[in-house]
Amino acid sequence: MIVKLKPALKSYLWGGKKLKSEWNKQSAEDILSESWELSFHKDGPSEIVGGEYAGKLLRDVATRSDWGENCKNFDFFPVLTKIIDAAQPLSVQVHPSDEYALQNEGQFGKTEMWYILAAEPDAFLYLGFNRNMTQEQFSAAIADGTVCDYLNRVPVKAGETYFIPSGTVHAIGAGITLFEVQQNSSLTYRVYDFGRVDKNGCARELHVDKAKRVTQLVKKPVPDPARSVLLGKCKYFSVYRYNSGRKIGRTDSYVCVTVLDGTIKLGELKLHKGETAFMSAGESATVSGFGQYAVICTEKD
Numbered sequence: 001m002i003v004k005l006k007p008a009l010k011s012y013l014w015g016g017k018k019l020k021s022e023w024n025k026q027s028a029e030d031i032l033s034e035s036w037e038l039s040f041h042k043d044g045p046s047e048i049v050g051g052e053y054a055g056k057l058l059r060d061v062a063t064r065s066d067w068g069e070n071c072k073n074f075d076f077f078p079v080l081t082k083i084i085d086a087a088q089p090l091s092v093q094v095h096p097s098d099e100y101a102l103q104n105e106g107q108f109g110k111t112e113m114w115y116i117l118a119a120e121p122d123a124f125l126y127l128g129f130n131r132n133m134t135q136e137q138f139s140a141a142i143a144d145g146t147v148c149d150y151l152n153r154v155p156v157k158a159g160e161t162y163f164i165p166s167g168t169v170h171a172i173g174a175g176i177t178l179f180e181v182q183q184n185s186s187l188t189y190r191v192y193d194f195g196r197v198d199k200n201g202c203a204r205e206l207h208v209d210k211a212k213r214v215t216q217l218v219k220k221p222v223p224d225p226a227r228s229v230l231l232g233k234c235k236y237f238s239v240y241r242y243n244s245g246r247k248i249g250r251t252d253s254y255v256c257v258t259v260l261d262g263t264i265k266l267g268e269l270k271l272h273k274g275e276t277a278f279m280s281a282g283e284s285a286t287v288s289g290f291g292q293y294a295v296i297c298t299e300k301d
Contacts, residue, residue, distance in 0.1 A: 002283055003051060003088045004269055005058060008044030010034040013198055016087030018177055023083055023274035034084050037276040038256045040077035042144045043186050058278060068253035068281030076108060078236040078298055081258060082180040090193040091170045092126060092147055096214040097166040101187055102131025109166045112182035113232040113239060116160045120175030126151040127162060127170050128220025138217060142208055147192050154221050160225035163232050167216040181239050181296055240295040253297040262291025
């Protein structure tokens with residue numbers, strides 16, 4: 001099957017209005033933070049638009065055969081993709097590894113990748129420690145609210161790519177819109193939230209003890225964010241970016257297509273900026289039109 005998807009939309013206190021004004025997301029919420037484009041996750045599954053499966057959840061329709069041979073060793077569909085609008089900074093946080101998460105949380109850990117779609121002047125993100133840390137130093141920095149002083153502050157601009165392995169402390173800064181490809185997991189351990197409170201005057205929950213167990217305390221060099229076609233690859237996902245027509249599809253993996261700019265046709269399916277389609281393993285189609293799009297699949301190492 002080749003189907004267009006309706007995303008699950010999320011509103012958090014740090015979100016903005018760009019998902020509605022620039023990415024064609026329709027919601028009664030004034031503020032939108034995340035659009036879960038390809039999602040098998042129970043907290044926000046994608047819905048199929050049009051055709052014989054219209055209105056059904058993708059997770060209920062797609063079989064293991066649709067996932068493809070390369071996903072056979074995963075107990076869960078391995079990937080979740082999002083478009084994120086950060087009007088305010090996200091919390092400083094860390095994600096656990098598979099080993100820890102499966103043993104303690106009953107789901108995947110989270111390794112993720114960010115492709116910067118837009119960034120306001122002086123926008124930055126935090127990515128890993130700028131020095132080696134001891135557990136005692138990390139604990140003290142959390143307690144006195146200075147943890148950001150020990151993190152790499154990385155200026156960003158559109159077109160850059162950053163890979164965030166599990167165990168890496170990080171945060172998306174204010175004024176950034178990005179495309180995120182991650183493991184199919186909702187696990188986030190918040191370390192620091194800038195003293196914010198929600199609309200009810202309540203601080204969001206922190207997960208300091210868990211974060212201490214999974215955080216890698218070593219200095220992390222800031223990687224070169226420049227990429228051409230291949231944006232990122234790990235055992236869970238590969239992400240490619242194209243600007244021209246081509247035939248796509250795989251016999252060994254599903255393929256997901258998200259339009260990052262412009263309008264394309266995937267076979268007979270028309271997709272505008274911010275829209276996503278899912279292709280079963282074994283399907284193929286020709287992309288035409290004028291637009292930039294991301295292609296996500298799972299490849300063997």
